[in-house]
Amino acid sequence: MAGKLIVLDIGCGNGAQTIQLTRHIDGTILAVDNHQPFLDELQQRAEAEGVSDKVQLYLKDMCELELAEGSFDLIWSEGALYNMGFSKGLAVCRSLLVSGGLLAASELTWLRPDPPTECRQFFDNEYPSMVDIDTNLATIKSSGYHVVGHFTLPESAWWDSYYNPLEKRLQSFRKKYVTNPERIERIDSVQMEIDIYRKYSSYYGYVFFLMQHNQL
Ligand SMILES: C[S@@+](CC[C@H](N)C(=O)[O-])C[C@H]1O[C@@H](n2cnc3c(N)ncnc32)[C@H](O)[C@@H]1O
CATH class of the missing domain: 3.40.50.150 (Vaccinia Virus protein VP39)
Structure with a gap:
Protein backbone atom coordinates (compact mmCIF):
# COMPACT_ATOMS: atom_id res chain seq x y z
CA MET A 1 0.00 0.00 0.00
CA PRO A 116 -23.67 -21.21 33.18
CA THR A 117 -27.40 -21.13 32.48
CA GLU A 118 -27.88 -17.54 33.69
CA CYS A 119 -25.16 -16.30 31.34
CA ARG A 120 -26.34 -18.40 28.39
CA GLN A 121 -29.93 -17.22 28.88
CA PHE A 122 -28.87 -13.57 29.05
CA PHE A 123 -27.17 -13.83 25.65
CA ASP A 124 -29.91 -16.00 24.15
CA ASN A 125 -31.89 -12.82 24.61
CA GLU A 126 -29.29 -10.09 23.97
CA PRO A 154 -8.38 -7.70 28.40
CA GLU A 155 -11.03 -7.37 31.10
CA SER A 156 -9.46 -4.03 32.08
CA ALA A 157 -10.67 -2.64 28.73
CA TRP A 158 -14.27 -3.34 29.80
CA TRP A 159 -13.90 -1.97 33.31
CA ASP A 160 -11.51 0.98 33.08
CA SER A 161 -13.04 2.97 30.29
CA TYR A 162 -16.54 1.53 30.08
CA TYR A 163 -18.29 -0.31 32.92
CA ASN A 164 -16.69 1.50 35.91
CA PRO A 165 -17.63 5.02 34.71
CA LEU A 166 -20.99 3.72 33.45
CA GLU A 167 -21.83 2.14 36.79
CA LYS A 168 -21.08 5.42 38.58
CA ARG A 169 -23.39 7.28 36.23
CA LEU A 170 -26.12 4.71 36.75
CA GLN A 171 -26.05 5.48 40.47
CA SER A 172 -26.62 9.18 39.84
CA PHE A 173 -29.28 8.47 37.17
CA ARG A 174 -31.10 6.22 39.64
CA LYS A 175 -31.45 9.17 42.02
CA LYS A 176 -32.35 11.60 39.26
CA TYR A 177 -35.07 9.39 37.73
CA VAL A 178 -36.43 7.86 40.93
CA THR A 179 -40.00 8.83 39.93
CA ASN A 180 -39.69 7.66 36.31
CA PRO A 181 -40.39 3.87 36.07
CA GLU A 182 -39.41 3.64 32.39
CA ARG A 183 -35.99 5.15 33.02
CA ILE A 184 -35.50 3.00 36.12
CA GLU A 185 -36.28 -0.10 34.07
CA ARG A 186 -33.65 0.92 31.52
CA ILE A 187 -31.12 1.60 34.30
CA ASP A 188 -31.86 -1.86 35.78
CA SER A 189 -31.25 -3.53 32.45
CA VAL A 190 -27.87 -1.81 31.97
CA GLN A 191 -26.95 -2.71 35.55
CA MET A 192 -27.85 -6.34 34.80
CA GLU A 193 -25.50 -6.36 31.81
CA ILE A 194 -22.68 -5.13 34.07
CA ASP A 195 -23.51 -7.69 36.77
CA ILE A 196 -23.48 -10.49 34.20
CA TYR A 197 -20.02 -9.42 33.06
CA ARG A 198 -18.82 -9.18 36.67
CA LYS A 199 -19.90 -12.79 37.26
CA TYR A 200 -19.09 -14.39 33.92
CA SER A 201 -16.29 -12.42 32.26
CA SER A 202 -14.21 -15.54 31.69
C1 LIG B 1 -20.68 -0.16 20.96
S1 LIG B 1 -20.62 1.32 20.04
C2 LIG B 1 -18.92 1.32 19.51
C3 LIG B 1 -18.40 2.71 19.22
C4 LIG B 1 -16.92 2.81 18.92
N1 LIG B 1 -16.52 2.03 17.77
C5 LIG B 1 -16.10 2.39 20.14
O1 LIG B 1 -15.50 1.31 20.12
O2 LIG B 1 -16.06 3.17 21.10
C6 LIG B 1 -21.52 0.94 18.55
C7 LIG B 1 -21.68 2.14 17.62
O3 LIG B 1 -22.38 1.72 16.46
C8 LIG B 1 -23.30 2.76 16.13
N2 LIG B 1 -24.39 2.15 15.36
C9 LIG B 1 -25.36 1.31 15.80
N3 LIG B 1 -26.15 0.92 14.79
C10 LIG B 1 -25.68 1.54 13.68
C11 LIG B 1 -26.07 1.54 12.31
N4 LIG B 1 -27.09 0.80 11.89
N5 LIG B 1 -25.36 2.30 11.44
C12 LIG B 1 -24.30 3.04 11.86
N6 LIG B 1 -23.87 3.07 13.15
C13 LIG B 1 -24.56 2.33 14.05
C14 LIG B 1 -23.76 3.33 17.46
O4 LIG B 1 -24.30 4.63 17.33
C15 LIG B 1 -22.46 3.29 18.25
O5 LIG B 1 -21.72 4.47 18.08
Missing part, protein backbone atom coordinates in the same frame (compact mmCIF):
# COMPACT_ATOMS: atom_id res chain seq x y z
CA ALA A 2 1.83 3.09 -1.21
CA GLY A 3 0.77 6.71 -0.75
CA LYS A 4 -1.86 8.05 1.57
CA LEU A 5 -4.24 5.53 3.10
CA ILE A 6 -7.99 5.75 2.71
CA VAL A 7 -9.59 4.41 5.90
CA LEU A 8 -13.19 3.72 6.91
CA ASP A 9 -14.24 3.54 10.59
CA ILE A 10 -17.66 1.84 10.79
CA GLY A 11 -19.76 2.58 13.90
CA CYS A 12 -17.18 5.11 15.06
CA GLY A 13 -19.19 6.37 18.06
CA ASN A 14 -17.59 9.45 19.60
CA GLY A 15 -14.35 8.47 17.94
CA ALA A 16 -11.91 7.39 20.65
CA GLN A 17 -10.33 4.94 18.18
CA THR A 18 -10.70 7.32 15.22
CA ILE A 19 -8.50 9.89 16.94
CA GLN A 20 -5.96 7.20 17.82
CA LEU A 21 -5.92 6.04 14.20
CA THR A 22 -5.15 9.54 12.94
CA ARG A 23 -1.91 9.38 14.95
CA HIS A 24 -0.81 6.15 13.30
CA ILE A 25 -1.70 6.57 9.65
CA ASP A 26 -0.76 8.87 6.85
CA GLY A 27 -4.11 9.38 5.19
CA THR A 28 -7.76 10.16 5.83
CA ILE A 29 -10.49 8.41 7.80
CA LEU A 30 -14.15 8.40 6.87
CA ALA A 31 -15.95 7.95 10.22
CA VAL A 32 -19.48 6.54 9.92
CA ASP A 33 -22.17 6.42 12.58
CA ASN A 34 -25.95 6.79 12.56
CA HIS A 35 -26.03 8.94 15.71
CA GLN A 36 -25.32 12.62 14.99
CA PRO A 37 -24.41 13.59 18.60
CA PHE A 38 -21.50 11.08 18.47
CA LEU A 39 -20.28 12.60 15.21
CA ASP A 40 -20.53 16.10 16.73
CA GLU A 41 -18.41 14.97 19.65
CA LEU A 42 -15.87 13.37 17.32
CA GLN A 43 -15.68 16.61 15.32
CA GLN A 44 -14.94 18.57 18.49
CA ARG A 45 -12.33 16.06 19.62
CA ALA A 46 -10.64 16.05 16.22
CA GLU A 47 -10.47 19.85 16.24
CA ALA A 48 -9.11 19.91 19.80
CA GLU A 49 -6.43 17.36 18.80
CA GLY A 50 -5.54 19.24 15.61
CA VAL A 51 -6.41 16.27 13.36
CA SER A 52 -9.71 17.43 11.84
CA ASP A 53 -8.11 17.57 8.37
CA LYS A 54 -7.70 13.78 8.57
CA VAL A 55 -11.28 12.97 9.63
CA GLN A 56 -14.42 13.13 7.51
CA LEU A 57 -17.80 12.46 9.11
CA TYR A 58 -20.60 10.45 7.52
CA LEU A 59 -24.04 10.18 9.17
CA LYS A 60 -25.34 6.93 7.74
CA ASP A 61 -26.81 3.54 8.55
CA MET A 62 -23.99 1.02 8.15
CA CYS A 63 -26.44 -1.34 6.40
CA GLU A 64 -26.96 1.21 3.63
CA LEU A 65 -23.52 2.64 2.98
CA GLU A 66 -23.36 4.38 -0.36
CA LEU A 67 -19.65 4.03 -0.93
CA ALA A 68 -17.64 2.93 -3.93
CA GLU A 69 -16.58 -0.71 -3.98
CA GLY A 70 -12.86 -1.43 -3.67
CA SER A 71 -12.04 2.02 -2.38
CA PHE A 72 -10.62 1.55 1.16
CA ASP A 73 -7.16 0.38 2.20
CA LEU A 74 -8.21 -0.26 5.79
CA ILE A 75 -11.58 -0.69 7.48
CA TRP A 76 -11.78 -0.41 11.27
CA SER A 77 -14.86 -1.41 13.25
CA GLU A 78 -14.74 -1.76 17.03
CA GLY A 79 -17.76 -3.32 18.72
CA ALA A 80 -20.06 -2.27 15.90
CA LEU A 81 -20.32 -4.79 13.04
CA TYR A 82 -22.82 -6.79 15.13
CA ASN A 83 -25.35 -4.09 14.27
CA MET A 84 -25.59 -5.60 10.79
CA GLY A 85 -24.51 -9.08 11.86
CA PHE A 86 -20.86 -10.19 11.80
CA SER A 87 -21.18 -12.28 8.60
CA LYS A 88 -22.96 -9.55 6.68
CA GLY A 89 -20.45 -7.02 8.05
CA LEU A 90 -17.58 -9.13 6.71
CA ALA A 91 -19.19 -9.28 3.27
CA VAL A 92 -19.93 -5.53 3.17
CA CYS A 93 -16.38 -4.67 4.26
CA ARG A 94 -14.84 -7.07 1.76
CA SER A 95 -16.68 -5.37 -1.10
CA LEU A 96 -15.42 -1.96 0.06
CA LEU A 97 -11.77 -2.98 0.47
CA VAL A 98 -9.12 -2.77 -2.21
CA SER A 99 -7.60 -6.13 -3.09
CA GLY A 100 -5.22 -6.99 -0.23
CA GLY A 101 -6.80 -4.34 2.02
CA LEU A 102 -7.09 -4.88 5.77
CA LEU A 103 -10.07 -5.18 8.08
CA ALA A 104 -9.71 -4.80 11.87
CA ALA A 105 -12.93 -5.63 13.70
CA SER A 106 -13.92 -6.73 17.17
CA GLU A 107 -16.77 -9.12 17.85
CA LEU A 108 -18.44 -10.36 21.02
CA THR A 109 -17.38 -14.02 21.21
CA TRP A 110 -17.80 -17.02 23.51
CA LEU A 111 -14.43 -17.79 25.15
CA ARG A 112 -15.55 -21.02 26.82
CA PRO A 113 -17.99 -23.71 25.69
CA ASP A 114 -19.73 -24.14 29.05
CA PRO A 115 -21.39 -20.87 30.14
CA TYR A 127 -27.03 -11.58 21.30
CA PRO A 128 -28.21 -15.02 20.20
CA SER A 129 -25.85 -15.10 17.22
CA MET A 130 -22.72 -15.01 19.40
CA VAL A 131 -20.33 -17.87 18.51
CA ASP A 132 -16.88 -19.03 19.62
CA ILE A 133 -13.46 -17.99 18.26
CA ASP A 134 -13.04 -20.99 15.95
CA THR A 135 -16.46 -20.47 14.39
CA ASN A 136 -15.69 -16.78 13.79
CA LEU A 137 -12.30 -17.70 12.27
CA ALA A 138 -14.02 -20.18 9.92
CA THR A 139 -16.59 -17.54 8.91
CA ILE A 140 -13.82 -15.02 8.26
CA LYS A 141 -11.93 -17.46 6.02
CA SER A 142 -15.02 -18.48 4.08
CA SER A 143 -15.88 -14.79 3.60
CA GLY A 144 -12.74 -14.23 1.57
CA TYR A 145 -10.16 -13.10 4.13
CA HIS A 146 -6.81 -14.33 5.29
CA VAL A 147 -6.60 -14.14 9.12
CA VAL A 148 -3.57 -12.05 10.05
CA GLY A 149 -4.17 -12.49 13.79
CA HIS A 150 -6.59 -12.18 16.66
CA PHE A 151 -6.55 -11.43 20.37
CA THR A 152 -9.06 -11.08 23.20
CA LEU A 153 -9.45 -7.64 24.74
CA TYR A 203 -16.95 -16.99 29.45
CA TYR A 204 -17.21 -14.26 26.79
CA GLY A 205 -15.36 -11.21 25.58
CA TYR A 206 -14.52 -8.99 22.66
CA VAL A 207 -12.12 -10.63 20.25
CA PHE A 208 -10.23 -8.39 17.85
CA PHE A 209 -9.72 -9.97 14.44
CA LEU A 210 -7.22 -8.61 11.93
CA MET A 211 -8.04 -9.79 8.41
CA GLN A 212 -6.71 -9.29 4.91
CA HIS A 213 -8.84 -9.26 1.77
CA ASN A 214 -8.11 -12.42 -0.21
CA GLN A 215 -8.99 -13.31 -3.76
CA LEU A 216 -11.65 -16.06 -3.46
Whole structure:
Protein backbone atom coordinates (compact mmCIF):
# COMPACT_ATOMS: atom_id res chain seq x y z
CA MET A 1 0.00 0.00 0.00
CA ALA A 2 1.83 3.09 -1.21
CA GLY A 3 0.77 6.71 -0.75
CA LYS A 4 -1.86 8.05 1.57
CA LEU A 5 -4.24 5.53 3.10
CA ILE A 6 -7.99 5.75 2.71
CA VAL A 7 -9.59 4.41 5.90
CA LEU A 8 -13.19 3.72 6.91
CA ASP A 9 -14.24 3.54 10.59
CA ILE A 10 -17.66 1.84 10.79
CA GLY A 11 -19.76 2.58 13.90
CA CYS A 12 -17.18 5.11 15.06
CA GLY A 13 -19.19 6.37 18.06
CA ASN A 14 -17.59 9.45 19.60
CA GLY A 15 -14.35 8.47 17.94
CA ALA A 16 -11.91 7.39 20.65
CA GLN A 17 -10.33 4.94 18.18
CA THR A 18 -10.70 7.32 15.22
CA ILE A 19 -8.50 9.89 16.94
CA GLN A 20 -5.96 7.20 17.82
CA LEU A 21 -5.92 6.04 14.20
CA THR A 22 -5.15 9.54 12.94
CA ARG A 23 -1.91 9.38 14.95
CA HIS A 24 -0.81 6.15 13.30
CA ILE A 25 -1.70 6.57 9.65
CA ASP A 26 -0.76 8.87 6.85
CA GLY A 27 -4.11 9.38 5.19
CA THR A 28 -7.76 10.16 5.83
CA ILE A 29 -10.49 8.41 7.80
CA LEU A 30 -14.15 8.40 6.87
CA ALA A 31 -15.95 7.95 10.22
CA VAL A 32 -19.48 6.54 9.92
CA ASP A 33 -22.17 6.42 12.58
CA ASN A 34 -25.95 6.79 12.56
CA HIS A 35 -26.03 8.94 15.71
CA GLN A 36 -25.32 12.62 14.99
CA PRO A 37 -24.41 13.59 18.60
CA PHE A 38 -21.50 11.08 18.47
CA LEU A 39 -20.28 12.60 15.21
CA ASP A 40 -20.53 16.10 16.73
CA GLU A 41 -18.41 14.97 19.65
CA LEU A 42 -15.87 13.37 17.32
CA GLN A 43 -15.68 16.61 15.32
CA GLN A 44 -14.94 18.57 18.49
CA ARG A 45 -12.33 16.06 19.62
CA ALA A 46 -10.64 16.05 16.22
CA GLU A 47 -10.47 19.85 16.24
CA ALA A 48 -9.11 19.91 19.80
CA GLU A 49 -6.43 17.36 18.80
CA GLY A 50 -5.54 19.24 15.61
CA VAL A 51 -6.41 16.27 13.36
CA SER A 52 -9.71 17.43 11.84
CA ASP A 53 -8.11 17.57 8.37
CA LYS A 54 -7.70 13.78 8.57
CA VAL A 55 -11.28 12.97 9.63
CA GLN A 56 -14.42 13.13 7.51
CA LEU A 57 -17.80 12.46 9.11
CA TYR A 58 -20.60 10.45 7.52
CA LEU A 59 -24.04 10.18 9.17
CA LYS A 60 -25.34 6.93 7.74
CA ASP A 61 -26.81 3.54 8.55
CA MET A 62 -23.99 1.02 8.15
CA CYS A 63 -26.44 -1.34 6.40
CA GLU A 64 -26.96 1.21 3.63
CA LEU A 65 -23.52 2.64 2.98
CA GLU A 66 -23.36 4.38 -0.36
CA LEU A 67 -19.65 4.03 -0.93
CA ALA A 68 -17.64 2.93 -3.93
CA GLU A 69 -16.58 -0.71 -3.98
CA GLY A 70 -12.86 -1.43 -3.67
CA SER A 71 -12.04 2.02 -2.38
CA PHE A 72 -10.62 1.55 1.16
CA ASP A 73 -7.16 0.38 2.20
CA LEU A 74 -8.21 -0.26 5.79
CA ILE A 75 -11.58 -0.69 7.48
CA TRP A 76 -11.78 -0.41 11.27
CA SER A 77 -14.86 -1.41 13.25
CA GLU A 78 -14.74 -1.76 17.03
CA GLY A 79 -17.76 -3.32 18.72
CA ALA A 80 -20.06 -2.27 15.90
CA LEU A 81 -20.32 -4.79 13.04
CA TYR A 82 -22.82 -6.79 15.13
CA ASN A 83 -25.35 -4.09 14.27
CA MET A 84 -25.59 -5.60 10.79
CA GLY A 85 -24.51 -9.08 11.86
CA PHE A 86 -20.86 -10.19 11.80
CA SER A 87 -21.18 -12.28 8.60
CA LYS A 88 -22.96 -9.55 6.68
CA GLY A 89 -20.45 -7.02 8.05
CA LEU A 90 -17.58 -9.13 6.71
CA ALA A 91 -19.19 -9.28 3.27
CA VAL A 92 -19.93 -5.53 3.17
CA CYS A 93 -16.38 -4.67 4.26
CA ARG A 94 -14.84 -7.07 1.76
CA SER A 95 -16.68 -5.37 -1.10
CA LEU A 96 -15.42 -1.96 0.06
CA LEU A 97 -11.77 -2.98 0.47
CA VAL A 98 -9.12 -2.77 -2.21
CA SER A 99 -7.60 -6.13 -3.09
CA GLY A 100 -5.22 -6.99 -0.23
CA GLY A 101 -6.80 -4.34 2.02
CA LEU A 102 -7.09 -4.88 5.77
CA LEU A 103 -10.07 -5.18 8.08
CA ALA A 104 -9.71 -4.80 11.87
CA ALA A 105 -12.93 -5.63 13.70
CA SER A 106 -13.92 -6.73 17.17
CA GLU A 107 -16.77 -9.12 17.85
CA LEU A 108 -18.44 -10.36 21.02
CA THR A 109 -17.38 -14.02 21.21
CA TRP A 110 -17.80 -17.02 23.51
CA LEU A 111 -14.43 -17.79 25.15
CA ARG A 112 -15.55 -21.02 26.82
CA PRO A 113 -17.99 -23.71 25.69
CA ASP A 114 -19.73 -24.14 29.05
CA PRO A 115 -21.39 -20.87 30.14
CA PRO A 116 -23.67 -21.21 33.18
CA THR A 117 -27.40 -21.13 32.48
CA GLU A 118 -27.88 -17.54 33.69
CA CYS A 119 -25.16 -16.30 31.34
CA ARG A 120 -26.34 -18.40 28.39
CA GLN A 121 -29.93 -17.22 28.88
CA PHE A 122 -28.87 -13.57 29.05
CA PHE A 123 -27.17 -13.83 25.65
CA ASP A 124 -29.91 -16.00 24.15
CA ASN A 125 -31.89 -12.82 24.61
CA GLU A 126 -29.29 -10.09 23.97
CA TYR A 127 -27.03 -11.58 21.30
CA PRO A 128 -28.21 -15.02 20.20
CA SER A 129 -25.85 -15.10 17.22
CA MET A 130 -22.72 -15.01 19.40
CA VAL A 131 -20.33 -17.87 18.51
CA ASP A 132 -16.88 -19.03 19.62
CA ILE A 133 -13.46 -17.99 18.26
CA ASP A 134 -13.04 -20.99 15.95
CA THR A 135 -16.46 -20.47 14.39
CA ASN A 136 -15.69 -16.78 13.79
CA LEU A 137 -12.30 -17.70 12.27
CA ALA A 138 -14.02 -20.18 9.92
CA THR A 139 -16.59 -17.54 8.91
CA ILE A 140 -13.82 -15.02 8.26
CA LYS A 141 -11.93 -17.46 6.02
CA SER A 142 -15.02 -18.48 4.08
CA SER A 143 -15.88 -14.79 3.60
CA GLY A 144 -12.74 -14.23 1.57
CA TYR A 145 -10.16 -13.10 4.13
CA HIS A 146 -6.81 -14.33 5.29
CA VAL A 147 -6.60 -14.14 9.12
CA VAL A 148 -3.57 -12.05 10.05
CA GLY A 149 -4.17 -12.49 13.79
CA HIS A 150 -6.59 -12.18 16.66
CA PHE A 151 -6.55 -11.43 20.37
CA THR A 152 -9.06 -11.08 23.20
CA LEU A 153 -9.45 -7.64 24.74
CA PRO A 154 -8.38 -7.70 28.40
CA GLU A 155 -11.03 -7.37 31.10
CA SER A 156 -9.46 -4.03 32.08
CA ALA A 157 -10.67 -2.64 28.73
CA TRP A 158 -14.27 -3.34 29.80
CA TRP A 159 -13.90 -1.97 33.31
CA ASP A 160 -11.51 0.98 33.08
CA SER A 161 -13.04 2.97 30.29
CA TYR A 162 -16.54 1.53 30.08
CA TYR A 163 -18.29 -0.31 32.92
CA ASN A 164 -16.69 1.50 35.91
CA PRO A 165 -17.63 5.02 34.71
CA LEU A 166 -20.99 3.72 33.45
CA GLU A 167 -21.83 2.14 36.79
CA LYS A 168 -21.08 5.42 38.58
CA ARG A 169 -23.39 7.28 36.23
CA LEU A 170 -26.12 4.71 36.75
CA GLN A 171 -26.05 5.48 40.47
CA SER A 172 -26.62 9.18 39.84
CA PHE A 173 -29.28 8.47 37.17
CA ARG A 174 -31.10 6.22 39.64
CA LYS A 175 -31.45 9.17 42.02
CA LYS A 176 -32.35 11.60 39.26
CA TYR A 177 -35.07 9.39 37.73
CA VAL A 178 -36.43 7.86 40.93
CA THR A 179 -40.00 8.83 39.93
CA ASN A 180 -39.69 7.66 36.31
CA PRO A 181 -40.39 3.87 36.07
CA GLU A 182 -39.41 3.64 32.39
CA ARG A 183 -35.99 5.15 33.02
CA ILE A 184 -35.50 3.00 36.12
CA GLU A 185 -36.28 -0.10 34.07
CA ARG A 186 -33.65 0.92 31.52
CA ILE A 187 -31.12 1.60 34.30
CA ASP A 188 -31.86 -1.86 35.78
CA SER A 189 -31.25 -3.53 32.45
CA VAL A 190 -27.87 -1.81 31.97
CA GLN A 191 -26.95 -2.71 35.55
CA MET A 192 -27.85 -6.34 34.80
CA GLU A 193 -25.50 -6.36 31.81
CA ILE A 194 -22.68 -5.13 34.07
CA ASP A 195 -23.51 -7.69 36.77
CA ILE A 196 -23.48 -10.49 34.20
CA TYR A 197 -20.02 -9.42 33.06
CA ARG A 198 -18.82 -9.18 36.67
CA LYS A 199 -19.90 -12.79 37.26
CA TYR A 200 -19.09 -14.39 33.92
CA SER A 201 -16.29 -12.42 32.26
CA SER A 202 -14.21 -15.54 31.69
CA TYR A 203 -16.95 -16.99 29.45
CA TYR A 204 -17.21 -14.26 26.79
CA GLY A 205 -15.36 -11.21 25.58
CA TYR A 206 -14.52 -8.99 22.66
CA VAL A 207 -12.12 -10.63 20.25
CA PHE A 208 -10.23 -8.39 17.85
CA PHE A 209 -9.72 -9.97 14.44
CA LEU A 210 -7.22 -8.61 11.93
CA MET A 211 -8.04 -9.79 8.41
CA GLN A 212 -6.71 -9.29 4.91
CA HIS A 213 -8.84 -9.26 1.77
CA ASN A 214 -8.11 -12.42 -0.21
CA GLN A 215 -8.99 -13.31 -3.76
CA LEU A 216 -11.65 -16.06 -3.46
C1 LIG B 1 -20.68 -0.16 20.96
S1 LIG B 1 -20.62 1.32 20.04
C2 LIG B 1 -18.92 1.32 19.51
C3 LIG B 1 -18.40 2.71 19.22
C4 LIG B 1 -16.92 2.81 18.92
N1 LIG B 1 -16.52 2.03 17.77
C5 LIG B 1 -16.10 2.39 20.14
O1 LIG B 1 -15.50 1.31 20.12
O2 LIG B 1 -16.06 3.17 21.10
C6 LIG B 1 -21.52 0.94 18.55
C7 LIG B 1 -21.68 2.14 17.62
O3 LIG B 1 -22.38 1.72 16.46
C8 LIG B 1 -23.30 2.76 16.13
N2 LIG B 1 -24.39 2.15 15.36
C9 LIG B 1 -25.36 1.31 15.80
N3 LIG B 1 -26.15 0.92 14.79
C10 LIG B 1 -25.68 1.54 13.68
C11 LIG B 1 -26.07 1.54 12.31
N4 LIG B 1 -27.09 0.80 11.89
N5 LIG B 1 -25.36 2.30 11.44
C12 LIG B 1 -24.30 3.04 11.86
N6 LIG B 1 -23.87 3.07 13.15
C13 LIG B 1 -24.56 2.33 14.05
C14 LIG B 1 -23.76 3.33 17.46
O4 LIG B 1 -24.30 4.63 17.33
C15 LIG B 1 -22.46 3.29 18.25
O5 LIG B 1 -21.72 4.47 18.08
